[in-house]
Amino acid sequence: MVGKRVVAQALAKGFSVNAFGRNVEDLIDKDNRDEHLSAIKGYVFDETDVYKAVKNADAVISILGGAFDGTDKSRSLGIKNIIKQMEKAGVKRIVALGGMGVLNANAGHYVMDTPEYPEQYKAVGQEHLLAYLFLQASSLDWTFVCPPSILKEEGNHQYTTSEDYLPQPNYDEIAVGDLSEFILTELTQKKYVRHRVGISRL
Numbered sequence: 001m002v003g004k005r006v007v008a009q010a011l012a013k014g015f016s017v018n019a020f021g022r023n024v025e026d027l028i029d030k031d032n033r034d035e036h037l038s039a040i041k042g043y044v045f046d047e048t049d050v051y052k053a054v055k056n057a058d059a060v061i062s063i064l065g066g067a068f069d070g071t072d073k074s075r076s077l078g079i080k081n082i083i084k085q086m087e088k089a090g091v092k093r094i095v096a097l098g099g100m101g102v103l104n105a106n107a108g109h110y111v112m113d114t115p116e117y118p119e120q121y122k123a124v125g126q127e128h129l130l131a132y133l134f135l136q137a138s139s140l141d142w143t144f145v146c147p148p149s150i151l152k153e154e155g156n157h158q159y160t161t162s163e164d165y166l167p168q169p170n171y172d173e174i175a176v177g178d179l180s181e182f183i184l185t186e187l188t189q190k191k192y193v194r195h196r197v198g199i200s201r202l
Contacts, residue, residue, distance in 0.1 A: 001152060002097060003063040005180040010061075011036055013184060020053040044078035051085040059093035059187055060086060064131075070123030076130035083138045094135075095187050098146045100172075101125030102132045103198050104165050111166065132196065143186050144196045147179055148172040151201075157181065158202040167198045174199050 003021070010017050016036045024039045042049030044064065054060055062082055066072030079096060086094060101112030101121060111117055112125035128146070135142040148170070155175030160167045161182065182199060186192060 001176055002150065002179060003065075005176050006061055006063060006183055007037065009177075009180045009184055015184075018053060018057065020050070044074060045081060047081060047085060050081050051088060054082070054086050054091050055089045057089075057091050059095070060091060061183060061187065062094060062096040064097070066127075068121065068124040070126060073127065075124070075127040076134065079131040080134045083134055083140060087139060092139075092141045093187065093190075094140050095143045095145060095183050096131065096135065097183070098128040098131060098144045098196070099125060100146045100148045100166065100198065102128045102144070103146050103196055136194075141190070141193045143190075143192045143194075145179070145183055145186070145199065146196050147174045147199050149174075150179060151175045153177060155179075155181065155201070160200055160202055161192075162198045163192055163195050165198055167200045169202070170198070170200045171202075173201050175201060 007017055007019050011034045018038045018040055020040045020042055022043055024041045040053050042053060044050060060082065062079060064075045064078045066074040101110060101117060102125065103111045105111045105114050110129065112122055132144050135144055149172055151173055153175040155178030157178065159174060159178045159182065178201065179199065
């Protein structure tokens, strides 16, 4: 849902996009066909596939999904490989999608460490945490966007963001259209380089 929307909005802004993924056909359906869009089918764990995809890119947007039970390591080991291949290719800028559980609740504690954090999201939260730690240890100019529940809506361009913490006010929701808009804006404006970002609708 997020990846497809990011591709569509990037094309609308005039970017040239290399869409990479195992199910890349989902990103190049009739709605997204464009002369500025190239589809690259590959696997996020394959070093050669990822290197070819990021080589000569100006920047990378990483939208990695998978199961929520912690068995799927795409979010953590996938971003680890992306980082490795970006460093090898000399590509510095990445905006990656995480989850709100890895934002700070207070000094020394993440949101997912708090008693009110839903138990069913803790496993995927650990995957996001590993991804964040890999980014933090890298030499990249990274931004880790950590949304709450993502609504399948266009959005209204009314949202708030914050550095490393939950935004205030926080309504625990963000429209996919607004989330995608922020990701693309942050890619070029670089307001939150080497930081996590909390985001919420207004």
